[in-house]
Amino acid sequence: MPKSSTVLLVWVLQCCAVIAHAAAPADSIPHLSNGKPDLSGHWNNPYTPDMAVKGRVLDPKTRQPLDLSRAPLPDARSSAAGSGPRTLDLPYTEWGLKHWKSYDPVNDGDYAGSCLPFGMSRNINSPHGVQLVQSPEALAMLFEQNTWFHWVPTAGQKWPQDMPPSWNGISTGHWDGDTLVIETTGFNGYTRLDTAGHPHSKQLTLINTLRRVDAKTIEHTVTVHDPKTYTRDWMNVRTWRLKPASDVVMEYSCEENNLGNLFNGVIKPWKPPEDEDED
Amino acid sequence: MKTEAATRSWLALCAASLFVMLPARAHHSTAAEFDASKPVTFTGTVQKVMWMNPHIYTHIEVKQAGAPSMVYHVEGGAPNALFRQGWRKDSLKVGDVVTVSGRRAKNPDSPNVGQATITAPDGHKIFSGDGPAKVSGD
Numbered sequence: 001m002p003k004s005s006t007v008l009l010v011w012v013l014q015c016c017a018v019i020a021h022a023a024a025p026a027d028s029i030p031h032l033s034n035g036k037p038d039l040s041g042h043w044n045n046p047y048t049p050d051m052a053v054k055g056r057v058l059d060p061k062t063r064q065p066l067d068l069s070r071a072p073l074p075d076a077r078s079s080a081a082g083s084g085p086r087t088l089d090l091p092y093t094e095w096g097l098k099h100w101k102s103y104d105p106v107n108d109g110d111y112a113g114s115c116l117p118f119g120m121s122r123n124i125n126s127p128h129g130v131q132l133v134q135s136p137e138a139l140a141m142l143f144e145q146n147t148w149f150h151w152v153p154t155a156g157q158k159w160p161q162d163m164p165p166s167w168n169g170i171s172t173g174h175w176d177g178d179t180l181v182i183e184t185t186g187f188n189g190y191t192r193l194d195t196a197g198h199p200h201s202k203q204l205t206l207i208n209t210l211r212r213v214d215a216k217t218i219e220h221t222v223t224v225h226d227p228k229t230y231t232r233d234w235m236n237v238r239t240w241r242l243k244p245a246s247d248v249v250m251e252y253s254c255e256e257n258n259l260g261n262l263f264n265g266v267i268k269p270w271k272p273p274e275d276e277d278e279d
Numbered sequence: 280m281k282t283e284a285a286t287r288s289w290l291a292l293c294a295a296s297l298f299v300m301l302p303a304r305a306h307h308s309t310a311a312e313f314d315a316s317k318p319v320t321f322t323g324t325v326q327k328v329m330w331m332n333p334h335i336y337t338h339i340e341v342k343q344a345g346a347p348s349m350v351y352h353v354e355g356g357a358p359n360a361l362f363r364q365g366w367r368k369d370s371l372k373v374g375d376v377v378t379v380s381g382r383r384a385k386n387p388d389s390p391n392v393g394q395a396t397i398t399a400p401d402g403h404k405i406f407s408g409d410g411p412a413k414v415s416g417d
Contacts, residue, residue, distance in 0.1 A: 128359055144359060250359045256331040266312045266389075 028215040034136040037178050037212040042249055043240040045220065047127035049195035051236055052089035060223045060235040066091065076101040090198060096229035099199035103192065106268065111190060113267035115146065115254035117167035119191025120184050120206055121222065123148060131249040139173055139180065146254045152182050165202060167191055179211040190272065193224065201228035216242040313393035317383035325375045326350060330358050330368040337371060337397065339379060353379050354393045355406045365413025366406050376400060
C-alpha cells in the first residue's frame with residue numbers, strides 16, 4: 001500500500017474513532033420500544049424549597065430572568081421554615097399577593113406537617129429523589145417523599161371527564177420531539193408550589209418538561225400558568241442527575257413522628273379553608 | 280459580655296445556616312418548635328435512637344445532682360438522607376457518651392432539642408456529614 005494511502009486510512013480511522021466517541025453519550029441514552037427516550041431511573045432532582053430565588057425565575061419564551069421588584073412586604077405574615085422575609089418575588093395578581101402575604105402554616109395549620117399530599121409542584125421540589133418508571137404508554141413518578149406516586153399517561157389516553165379535584169392534580173403527557181411535556185391540572189387548591197409557600201389557585205396549569213440530555217442527566221423545566229395568581233407565566237429550569245446504583249428509592253412515612261407532633265401541639269393540624277372559593 | 284454575645288450570635292448564625300442547608304428540615308417548622316434564645320449544651324448517655332421519619336430522635340440521659348435524671352430528645356435529620364450519608368441507627372449505641380449543643384423547645388415541658396449537633400468524646404460529629412458506611416461512586 002502506498003504511504004499516502006496508509007496515512008489517509010489512519011486519518012479516516014482516527015476520524016471514525018473521534019466521531020464514535022463524540023456520539024457515545026447520545027447513543028447511551030436508553031430508548032423505549034417506540035423510539036422515544038426512556039427516562040427511567042432513580043433521579044436526584046434538586047431540592048427547591050423556594051422557586052422564586054433571584055435569577056431562577058425565567059420567562060418561558062426567552063429563558064431569561066424576569067425583572068421582578070423584590071420589594072419588601074412588611075405586612076406579610078412570618079415566613080415559613082427556612083425562607084427569608086417575603087418580598088415581591090413573583091409577578092403576583094392582587095389575589096396572588098394576598099395569598100402570598102397571608103400564608104402562615106405555623107399558626108393557621110400546616111398541611112405538609114400534617115402529612116397531607118404536598119401537590120405536584122412541591123413533590124418534585126422535595127429533597128429525597130424520584131424514581132421514574134416508563135413504558136411507551138405512561139410514566140410513573142415514584143416520589144420518595146412520603147412514598148407518594150403520580151401517574152402520567154403519555155399515549156393519548158383520556159382521564160374521565162368528571163375526575164374530582166385533587167392534591168396532586170391530573171397529568172397527561174405528550175412528546176415534543178425527544179422532550180416529554182407533562183401538563184397537570186385539576187388541583188384542589190389546598191397546596192403551595194414550594195416550602196416557602198408561593199401560592200397557586202385551582203386554575204393552575206403546571207407544565208413540566210423532561211429531556212434526557214445524556215445517560216445521566218435530565219433537563220427539567222417547570223412552567224407555572226395560573227392567571228388567577230400570577231400576571232404572567234414564569235418558569236424554573238433545573239438539572240436532574242442519575243443517582244448511583246447503590247442509592248435506591250426508600251420508604252418514607254411522614255406520620256412516624258409527625259403524628260406525635262400533631263397530638264402534642266408542636267404542629268398545628270391543617271383544616272380546609274372555611275371561605276373556600278370555587279374557582 | 281460583648282465578646283460572648285458576639286460569639287453566641289455567630290454560633291446562632293452558623294446554626295441557622297446549617298439549618299437552612301439541611302434539606303430534611305423542611306418538613307415542619309423548626310422555628311415554631313424551638314426557641315433561638317434557649318441554647319443548651321450538655322453531656323449525657325445515649326438511651327436509644329428513634330430512627331423515624333421525618334426526623335430521627337436520639338434520647339440522651341443527663342444526670343443531675345440532687346435531682347432526677349433529665350432525658351433530652353435530640354432531633355436530627357431525615358433517616359433516608361442520613362442513611363445515604365452513611366449513618367445507621369447503630370452509629371450511636373446505648374451507653375455511648377456524647378455532648379450535644381442545640382436549642383430547647385419553646386414549650387418548657389418539652390424534652391425536645393432541635394438544631395442540634397452531637398459530638399463524640401473524640402470530637403467527631405455524629406449524624407452530620409459523611410458517616411462511616413458512606414458508599415461513593417456509581
